[in-house]
Amino acid sequence: MKTIKKMWAWIDDRSGITDMLNPLIKHLVPPGSKWSYVFGSATLFCLVLQVITGVALSLLYQPSSSDAYQSLQFITHKAKFGNLLRGIHYFGASAMIIMVGIHMIRVYITAAYKYPREMGWISGVLLLFLTIAMGFTGQLLRWDANGVWSSVVAAEQLGRIPVIGKLAARLLMGGNTIGGHTLSRFYSYHVFIIPAILFLFVAFHLMLVIRNGISEPPKMGRPVDPKTYRQWYKDMLAKVGVPFWPYAAWRDILFGAATIIAVISLAIIYGPPELTQPPNPAYIYTNPKPDWYMLAIFSLFALMPPKIESVVIFMGPVLTVLILLSLPFISHKGERSALRRPWAVFGSICVVVFVFSLFLLGEQSTWSPQFTAKPLTRADIHSTDTLVIQGAALLYQRGCLYCHHIDNTGGLKGPDLTDIARRLSDEELRVRIVNGGTNMPAYGGILKKDELIAIIAFLKTRK
Amino acid sequence: MTENRIDKNEQGTTENRRRFFIKLSLGLSALSALVAGIPVISALLAPLLKKAPEAWRKVADLDDLAVGAVKLVTFENADPEAWAGMTARSAAWLRRDSESAFTAFSVNCTHLGCPVRWEESAQLFMCPCHGGVYYKDGTVASGPPPKALVQYPVRINKQQIEIQTAPVPITTL
Numbered sequence: 164m165k166t167i168k169k170m171w172a173w174i175d176d177r178s179g180i181t182d183m184l185n186p187l188i189k190h191l192v193p194p195g196s197k198w199s200y201v202f203g204s205a206t207l208f209c210l211v212l213q214v215i216t217g218v219a220l221s222l223l224y225q226p227s228s229s230d231a232y233q234s235l236q237f238i239t240h241k242a243k244f245g246n247l248l249r250g251i252h253y254f255g256a257s258a259m260i261i262m263v264g265i266h267m268i269r270v271y272i273t274a275a276y277k278y279p280r281e282m283g284w285i286s287g288v289l290l291l292f293l294t295i296a297m298g299f300t301g302q303l304l305r306w307d308a309n310g311v312w313s314s315v316v317a318a319e320q321l322g323r324i325p326v327i328g329k330l331a332a333r334l335l336m337g338g339n340t341i342g343g344h345t346l347s348r349f350y351s352y353h354v355f356i357i358p359a360i361l362f363l364f365v366a367f368h369l370m371l372v373i374r375n376g377i378s379e380p381p382k383m384g385r386p387v388d389p390k391t392y393r394q395w396y397k398d399m400l401a402k403v404g405v406p407f408w409p410y411a412a413w414r415d416i417l418f419g420a421a422t423i424i425a426v427i428s429l430a431i432i433y434g435p436p437e438l439t440q441p442p443n444p445a446y447i448y449t450n451p452k453p454d455w456y457m458l459a460i461f462s463l464f465a466l467m468p469p470k471i472e473s474v475v476i477f478m479g480p481v482l483t484v485l486i487l488l489s490l491p492f493i494s495h496k497g498e499r500s501a502l503r504r505p506w507a508v509f510g511s512i513c514v515v516v517f518v519f520s521l522f523l524l525g526e527q528s529t530w531s532p533q534f535t536a537k538p539l540t541r542a543d544i545h546s547t548d549t550l551v552i553q554g555a556a557l558l559y560q561r562g563c564l565y566c567h568h569i570d571n572t573g574g575l576k577g578p579d580l581t582d583i584a585r586r587l588s589d590e591e592l593r594v595r596i597v598n599g600g601t602n603m604p605a606y607g608g609i610l611k612k613d614e615l616i617a618i619i620a621f622l623k624t625r626k
Numbered sequence: 627m628t629e630n631r632i633d634k635n636e637q638g639t640t641e642n643r644r645r646f647f648i649k650l651s652l653g654l655s656a657l658s659a660l661v662a663g664i665p666v667i668s669a670l671l672a673p674l675l676k677k678a679p680e681a682w683r684k685v686a687d688l689d690d691l692a693v694g695a696v697k698l699v700t701f702e703n704a705d706p707e708a709w710a711g712m713t714a715r716s717a718a719w720l721r722r723d724s725e726s727a728f729t730a731f732s733v734n735c736t737h738l739g740c741p742v743r744w745e746e747s748a749q750l751f752m753c754p755c756h757g758g759v760y761y762k763d764g765t766v767a768s769g770p771p772p773k774a775l776v777q778y779p780v781r782i783n784k785q786q787i788e789i790q791t792a793p794v795p796i797t798t799l
Binding site: 227228229230311312315318320322323324325328329330332333334336337338340341342343344346441443444446450451452461464469472473474477530532534562565566576599600601602603605608609 | 672698700703705708709710711714715717739741743745747748750753754756757759768769771793794796797799
């Protein structure tokens with residue numbers, strides 16, 4: 164023991180580790196920085212978990228367009244603890260996005276972005292988008308049919324950038340089509356380029372926390388005044404500040420450890436997402452869908468008016484970044500208490516409800532044709548008339564049931580036809596079917612006259 | 627007096643040398659960064675620097691399709707890398723319009739590039755992602771697609787149908 168202590172003393176003396184870390188560990192923080200402050204450090208815990216599990220996965224993963232799928236099958240089904248490793252990395256990414264989101268909302272609601280912590284907010288915004296970029300590129304590394312087609316969808320989105328859209332799309336795919344370069348580039352983005360920028364901003368973000376101090380819990384009637392704030396904060400710390408370790412850090416460590424345990428538990432219980440079909444761009448019977456954190460955007464693309472969509476795909480992210488970055492310049496002083504900033508709270512709730520609603524809609528994807536719709540059964544056809552039965556069969560054959568619901572079968576994109584005869588007359592039905600609408604093809608050129616008559620005969624029975 | 631002048635001259639020379647070496651060190655650093663940066667930038671922009679080749683690929687025999695029929699055909703991209711494996715393949719929807727006329731549609735929805743399916747009985751192309759629908763001639767029937775399905779050039783060569791490969795169609799503003 165004595166020898167070890169002596170060795171440590173020598174290492175510490177020559178390297179200056181204690182001298183370097185002590186001021187960081189023991190820097191004073193305001194009292195009352197309690198549980199609402201743990202989400203930033205939990206994000207950091209998740210990042211460390213992602214780095215460690217990511218390095219482990221890179222030992223098993225083959226970043227080649229032709230071999231990645233097989234290596235993923237190997238990791239998932241054959242490698243010792245490979246399934247768990249993929250699961251932890253998957254749920255770790257989800258946890259990191261949740262934590263960074265909560266951290267950001269906490270900072271906004273308590274106005275911790277105000278003077279002198281504007282740069283903390285700006286670097287935090289960039290870290291949020293880098294985290295999402297890591298999530299998305301990580302999903303593409305899950306190189307199955309979903310990964311291949313999601314790459315095309317991402318390229319299409321980049322294509323909406325004015326002037327350089329096509330070049331950006333080509334750069335993302337590594338060529339004109341999906342091919343040998345595509346996965347190599349995503350691997351490089353996910354493992355080298357984005358993490359390098361991420362680590363740089365994490366270091367900068369943490370340095371700012373030390374430089375400007377943790378924001379004190381806001382108090383009504385105690386506005387931030389840039390002229391006096393720094394001196395007030397310094398005096399306050401000298402008077403009532405407590406060392407970060409152990410007085411504040413224990414909560415961060417406890418919550419961080421609990422987060423990691425939750426991630427591991429989810430990985431054990433649910434495992435990683437199963438791979439879909441092999442990554443063959445010529446295989447088209449797949450339904451590409453992003454992981455949950457991009458589902459809200461996926462929904463938005465389906466729901467917004469097509470006329471404005473191309474502009475929104477480009478301007479939406481640009482405006483979001485600009486608005487978020489400009490926040491500390493618009494409001495850098497004054498009240499921090501949420502009780503005096505009700506609009507900030509209301510705005511945050513609106514954003515959360517909006518994003519969550521879009522997420523739920525994305526889960527249901529009612530706008531997608533339901534290719535698995537089954538033909539109507541005798542029980543669904545309230546008639547023995549031959550024409551009506553023929554109409555019911557046509558409704559399935561012509562793909563109407565992909566989008567329309569009748570009793571317990573069919574898609575949800577179009578109106579429910581269960582009791583359509585109560586709402587529309589024969590003539591109205593004919594006009595709708597023949598001419599179509601915004602969300603319905605005109606079947607006038609597809610159906611024969613007798614088929615149209617049969618379908619209307621069936622629909623007339625739906626009362 | 628003379629010694630002072632010499633000292634000042636020496637100081638001036640030293641300062642000039644220092645300025646020269648500062649400029650030299652900065653200049654050389656910039657040059658080395660530039661030279662090292664050229665291949666790095668080249669690797670980063672490689673997809674843009676490469677010429678986009680095109681090739682005619684045989685996709686079916688003339689007898690494979692009846693008039694009016696639509697078939698999914700697959701083919702190899704124009705310039706597949708040796709390590710691309712199955713990702714070097716693409717697909718298209720081929721329709722026989724008459725005895726001698728064919729139309730080949732890209733499988734990519736013009737909305738966001740998802741793979742569209744041909745629904746034979748409905749005579750429609752349908753996209754699973756956001757519900758885009760196209761008529762059999764590729765024009766938009768409903769949903770969010772901003773334009774008709776992109777078409778590939780098709781030709782008949784020695785009783786075989788050939789498609790000219792093309793980039794993934796990217797919809798721009």
